[in-house]
Amino acid sequence: MALLQTQHITKNYDNREVLSDVNIHLNQGELVSILGISGIGKSTLFNIIAGLEAPEAGQVLLKDHEITNTTGHISYMLQKDLLLPYRTIMGNVILPALMQNIPKKEAETKAAPFFKIFGLENTENLYPQTLSGGMRQRAALLRTYMFSKEVSLLDEPFSALDEITKRQVHSWYLQLMQKIDLSTLLITHDVDEAILLSDRIYILSGTPASITQEITIDPNLKKQPDFELSTDFLVYKRKILNLL
Ligand SMILES: Nc1ncnc2c1ncn2[C@@H]1O[C@H](COP(=O)(O)OP(=O)(O)OP(=O)(O)O)[C@@H](O)[C@H]1O
Numbered sequence: 001m002a003l004l005q006t007q008h009i010t011k012n013y014d015n016r017e018v019l020s021d022v023n024i025h026l027n028q029g030e031l032v033s034i035l036g037i038s039g040i041g042k043s044t045l046f047n048i049i050a051g052l053e054a055p056e057a058g059q060v061l062l063k064d065h066e067i068t069n070t071t072g073h074i075s076y077m078l079q080k081d082l083l084l085p086y087r088t089i090m091g092n093v094i095l096p097a098l099m100q101n102i103p104k105k106e107a108e109t110k111a112a113p114f115f116k117i118f119g120l121e122n123t124e125n126l127y128p129q130t131l132s133g134g135m136r137q138r139a140a141l142l143r144t145y146m147f148s149k150e151v152s153l154l155d156e157p158f159s160a161l162d163e164i165t166k167r168q169v170h171s172w173y174l175q176l177m178q179k180i181d182l183s184t185l186l187i188t189h190d191v192d193e194a195i196l197l198s199d200r201i202y203i204l205s206g207t208p209a210s211i212t213q214e215i216t217i218d219p220n221l222k223k224q225p226d227f228e229l230s231t232d233f234l235v236y237k238r239k240i241l242n243l244l
Pocket residue numbers: 013014018036037038039040041042043044045
């Protein structure tokens with residue numbers, strides 16, 4: 001059973017079909033990327049999965065239960081989801097819990113053990129501006145994770161980071177996923193990032209857009225230390241660039 005799946009999702013804007021019969025799935029512990037050119041409908045698909053927008057047709061299922069048009073099941077982080085500067089890191093991380101009417105003390109107790117796991121120990125009482133970009137990103141990811149631990153939808157989460165920090169956050173995120181059995185759907189424009197991070201990649205293309213290709217990245221190749229510099233990596237990259 002897939003953890004999350006969309007079945008035959010169709011979406012129109014102003015009588016124009018933007019998404020047509022989109023079927024994707026995410027298994028427990030997987031990281032799956034959605035790659036597509038700008039304006040193809042990636043964010044629209046995420047908004048539908050998160051229950052923020054209604055599809056014309058189709059269903060979203062979480063562990064075989066229909067969650068179409070309902071919010072609160074899946075955590076969703078947008079690129080512009082910045083930490084609030086006037087709240088401490090703990091204050092930011094527990095925000096989703098407070099919005100779900102969980103008492104502050106209880107939310108803090110629930111969040112506390114995850115600070116170490118997310119590499120944020122001793123930052124609880126600090127303010128975001130005193131942290132590095134990579135640490136702020138990890139805090140935003142922890143806040144997203146605290147909202148719902150089942151599935152994280154991440155819309156270009158790493159694009160604002162400089163190249164070196166991005167690489168560090170990538171390898172940290174892959175280790176984190178294994179440690180806490182995280183399942184992630186990722187939107188990215190960055191083909192290299194998709195190949196490095198993903199178990200599978202869906203290509204969203206066409207007018208209206210649908211899933212035109214699914215690419216599985218060989219897990220054994222991914223584990224190799226110089227995968228990013230290898231011929232195997234370039235073969236994936238060439239294939240994907242030809243499909244976009
Ligand atoms: N609320 C809306 N009303 C009308 N059209 C919309 C609305 N939201 C998105 N669109 C249109 O739907 C299409 C898909 O937009 P969407 O934002 O999902 O694409 P995207 O792949 O996420 O783009 P980007 O990579 O640039 O963020 C675009 O043509 C966009 O203009």
